[in-house]
Amino acid sequence: MKARTLALAAALLGSSALSAGAQELHFIMCGGEVREADQAVVDAFIAENDGVTVNLEAVPWGTCQDKSLTLAAAGDPPSVAYMGSRTLRQLANNDLIVPAEISAESESAYQPGILNTVTIEGTKWGYPRAFSTKALYINCDLAEEAGVSCEAPATWDDMYAMASAINDNTEAAGVGLAGKDFDNTMHQFLNYLYSNGGVVIDTATGENKLDSDQTREALEFYGKLVSVAQDGPTAWERDQLKDLFNDGKIGMYIQGPWGRGQHNEDINQLVVPVPAGPSGDSGTILITDSIAVFKGSGHEELAHELAQMLTTGESQYALDTEWGLTPIFQYEKLGFENPYYVDDPFWEVFTGGIAAGGPEPLVEDFKSLQSVFTNMVQGIILEDDSVENLVTIAGEELDDAL
Amino acid sequence: MAELTADITATPKKRPRLKVNESVFAWLLIAPAMIFIGVIVAWPLVETVRLSFTNANLGGEEWVGLENYRELADSRRFHQTIGRTFTWMFFSVCLKLVLGLIGATLLNAKVPGKALFRVLVMPPWVIPIAIGMIGWLWLYNGHFGILSGTAMRLGIIDGPFEFLAYKNSAYWSTVVADVWVGVPMVTLFFLAAMQGVPTDLYEAAYVDGASRWYRFRRITIPQIFPVIVSMMLLSAIFTFNSFEIIWILTEGGPRSATTTLIIDTYKTAIGNFKFGEGAARAVVIVILLSLFSLTYLFILNRLNKRFGSK
Numbered sequence: 030m031k032a033r034t035l036a037l038a039a040a041l042l043g044s045s046a047l048s049a050g051a052q053e054l055h056f057i058m059c060g061g062e063v064r065e066a067d068q069a070v071v072d073a074f075i076a077e078n079d080g081v082t083v084n085l086e087a088v089p090w091g092t093c094q095d096k097s098l099t100l101a102a103a104g105d106p107p108s109v110a111y112m113g114s115r116t117l118r119q120l121a122n123n124d125l126i127v128p129a130e131i132s133a134e135s136e137s138a139y140q141p142g143i144l145n146t147v148t149i150e151g152t153k154w155g156y157p158r159a160f161s162t163k164a165l166y167i168n169c170d171l172a173e174e175a176g177v178s179c180e181a182p183a184t185w186d187d188m189y190a191m192a193s194a195i196n197d198n199t200e201a202a203g204v205g206l207a208g209k210d211f212d213n214t215m216h217q218f219l220n221y222l223y224s225n226g227g228v229v230i231d232t233a234t235g236e237n238k239l240d241s242d243q244t245r246e247a248l249e250f251y252g253k254l255v256s257v258a259q260d261g262p263t264a265w266e267r268d269q270l271k272d273l274f275n276d277g278k279i280g281m282y283i284q285g286p287w288g289r290g291q292h293n294e295d296i297n298q299l300v301v302p303v304p305a306g307p308s309g310d311s312g313t314i315l316i317t318d319s320i321a322v323f324k325g326s327g328h329e330e331l332a333h334e335l336a337q338m339l340t341t342g343e344s345q346y347a348l349d350t351e352w353g354l355t356p357i358f359q360y361e362k363l364g365f366e367n368p369y370y371v372d373d374p375f376w377e378v379f380t381g382g383i384a385a386g387g388p389e390p391l392v393e394d395f396k397s398l399q400s401v402f403t404n405m406v407q408g409i410i411l412e413d414d415s416v417e418n419l420v421t422i423a424g425e426e427l428d429d430a431l
Numbered sequence: 432m433a434e435l436t437a438d439i440t441a442t443p444k445k446r447p448r449l450k451v452n453e454s455v456f457a458w459l460l461i462a463p464a465m466i467f468i469g470v471i472v473a474w475p476l477v478e479t480v481r482l483s484f485t486n487a488n489l490g491g492e493e494w495v496g497l498e499n500y501r502e503l504a505d506s507r508r509f510h511q512t513i514g515r516t517f518t519w520m521f522f523s524v525c526l527k528l529v530l531g532l533i534g535a536t537l538l539n540a541k542v543p544g545k546a547l548f549r550v551l552v553m554p555p556w557v558i559p560i561a562i563g564m565i566g567w568l569w570l571y572n573g574h575f576g577i578l579s580g581t582a583m584r585l586g587i588i589d590g591p592f593e594f595l596a597y598k599n600s601a602y603w604s605t606v607v608a609d610v611w612v613g614v615p616m617v618t619l620f621f622l623a624a625m626q627g628v629p630t631d632l633y634e635a636a637y638v639d640g641a642s643r644w645y646r647f648r649r650i651t652i653p654q655i656f657p658v659i660v661s662m663m664l665l666s667a668i669f670t671f672n673s674f675e676i677i678w679i680l681t682e683g684g685p686r687s688a689t690t691t692l693i694i695d696t697y698k699t700a701i702g703n704f705k706f707g708e709g710a711a712r713a714v715v716i717v718i719l720l721s722l723f724s725l726t727y728l729f730i731l732n733r734l735n736k737r738f739g740s741k
Contacts, residue, residue: 095701102489102704119704123490208596210684260573261596263685278574396703407686411598 051080052328054108054335057100058085059093059318066347067111070339081331091211097323101125106323108332113212114146114319115395117154122393126321129153130333135340138362140355140383145232146317149391155319156340159348160357161285162313162386163220164378165304167191169297171280174199181301185221185250188281188304189257195280196257203257205270205282208403208410213267215402216389219314220283221247223387225306230390230431237431239401240424243308249416250306252409262410286379287353300378313382316389317357355379397430476717482710489704499711508687509695509712516691519606520670526610527666528659531617536647538618539625549622556615564679567608571595571680598688601681605689609676613669617662624655657734664727668720692716 058067063085071083086107088096097110098120106125120126131153136144139157147155165188169179172191175198182188192203207217219229227243230236255262259270259279273279275293283303292298302311320336322329338344342363349356350369356376360368370376392398405423408414414422451459483499485492503509538549555563573579573593582588594604628651636646652659674693677683683690683698690698696716700709 098489098704099701119489123488125489208685210682260591261593264573264593264596273574276574394703403684404686407684411686413686 051082052331054081054083054328054331055326056083056085056335057093057097057107057110057112058087059090059097059110059112061087061089061093063087064348064351066344066351067339069347070344071335074335074338078331078334083335097321098125101323101325104325106326108326108328109320109322109336111158111318111320113389113395114155114157114317115212115389115391115398117147117319117321118149118391119393119395120321120323121149121152121154125324126154127324127329127333129156129319129322129336131156131340132337134363135342135358138342138358138360140357140359140380142315142383142386142388143317143357146315146388146391147319155321156336157317157357158320158340158345159318159352160355161287161316162355162379162382163216163283163285164300164302164313164382165281165283166274166288166292167281167299167301168201168274168277168279169299171195171199171201171277175280179297179299181299182304184304185224185306189250189253192254192257192280199280201278201280202259202273203280204254204259205265205273205279206251206254206258206262206410207265207267207270208262208406209264209266210403210407211266212399214406215399216314216316217267217283218247218251218402218406219387219389220303220312221251221306223312223314224303224309225250225312226309228387229427230392232388235431237424237427239427240420243306244420244423245416246306246308248405248409248420251406252412252416255410263407286355286376289375290353300375302378302382310385311382313386314389315383315386355383392431394430398427401426401430479710479713479717482707483714485707485710487706487710492707495707499708502708503711503715512687512690512692512695513715515689516671516693519602519689519691520667523606523609523613523670523673524663524666526606527613527617527670528663530610530614531621531662532659534614534618535621535625536651538622549619552615552618554615555611560612560675561679563612564608564676567604567611568595568680571604595681596685598685601685601688605677605680608680609670609673612676613666617666620658620662621655624658625651628654657731660730660734661727664723664730668723668727671716671720671723692719 056071068085071085075081075083093110094112094116097107097112098116100106101120102123102125117126129147131144140160143157143160144153147153147157165182167179167181172179172195175191175194177191177194182191188204194203195201196203207214222229222244225243225247227241227247228238231238259265259273265273267282267284270279270282271284271288271291274282274288275291275296277296289298289300303313305311320339322332322336326332342358342360342365345357346360346365346368348354356368356370361371370380390398401423404426405419408419409416413419482492484494484496486495486498534552538545538552542548570576570578571594573591573596576594578594579588579592582592583590592600595601632650632654633646636650641649671691672693673691674697677689677691677694678697681689683694692712693716696709696712699705699712
């Protein structure tokens, strides 16, 4: 009897010791899916760390960032979260995340401007994980049906002429526009703004530069495109436009490089840089999503290790090729031979804009920033107000948000 | 055996009666319910009121007194939101009552298969709202939806029409979806009330030569009037609080055309992490709903006095 009791006590002690060593990392993955490249790294991480498990929770973009921030604010933060870099300033200013520990080798290999998207007053707050630039996808079958040659429009006037021809001479709308209450309405507009020499916030001084002639010209052009766009752009967000493109219902739209893999193979498509506005050169928005390590999870060190494993050259290469992303690293510098984008005309369109691209503005209240842009863009789409007033109001609202 | 018999026949000892004060006993009985209500209703309410006097956000909170309420009082946008909430509620409730009354009258008629019709009226109420609204999202889609497609085939419109893309059409589309969800409940309550109307009243009126419309106007409506008032007020409260319908269809857009108080509160508190400002909006909602509830109780009390306990 005594021996049995002792054995039971030993078993209980042993199991409690095991559970004390066991740790579970809560990893929130924005986007609603776990990609194979991510899962492979997580599996390797678990294999390397005895007693450590990872609760990988995929949450759709619409609610993901709110969820991570709310959990952190409520004192139950996730260990790590993959989310838009635009959230980093809010998280950092509110002491909810810890700085990233990026190796010097990685730092030197990132594409130009990438680290700026996670750097606030000299501190890097996230591990850049996914990077994108944008380009214009044109359905050449529709262009030819409309009687125009399928060539890259160099200017906004050229783009409008092509969209107008498709709109007037085919069953399809000339262009797909996004205008829904969603973050990528702002992103879509910024592609035009950056292609017209516009600036939102001066990165050196932090000054609000939205209220400018370049913004007025960009907004006026967006409004002009409405007449040759699909019905009701305010009901559409960018990623829904691919369905219209696949159905041959729009002649062109702006999308990231992953668009190629999402479009029907039988569409004869041309991918070209965003045309230049009257006051600038072709440009694109540079967007990154990052991995943030949250404060107060109780295992920040392990979380850093996981984030570092996810952002090695090999892991990034696997993700970039699987997803079809603009390369986040200059992989040649990391010893990769013939990386996927070299000497590929498709990738030249997306990598060519990196040096001259504009950043997604980093402000603390990113939701208010988003509202400033959606109000302005929806205002011109619905013809609620003049370009002059809408830009002036947007400038004032951005002042309040900063 | 003798011992056992003695035990059975022995007079049971009287247990001393525990003397508890009657009011203490009453408090003991209601204590579990009070604790329950305190934890899930009173505490969150008190906490919301407290938060409304702070600038609580992701970084912490500071006492700001009446600042949040002052901002609401000065905000033209908030006043517009209140106005929009009431008009949205008004149209939705009126449509629910009218359609519910028509539906109940039809379901109360002596027609073959009426039991089947009564079942068929239920789905909008039974289906989870989120699923129902995803269905409506497809219906309202201009390029892939049946409404726009049918209208194009009939020649009513010459191209796709996005119902949720324009301010007026989005507003009315959300009203229609809310009515779709709310009508079954109203219909069934009216139907139950109609079935309680004594048939001899109709027979007497029929003998006196009263028409169908006259009997409906002078017998049915007065007899079910207390239920109509109850449904009007309850439906108004439900509609005022309606969140999922608008959120799933439009998220309050475009350009705030469908932003009601509930949506505005959610966007402020959860979307923008301005918990203090969101709490102030929530307190305004509580006050407005309390006024509704008081009105409801007052009117119900008056009707009970007039129509008895019906």
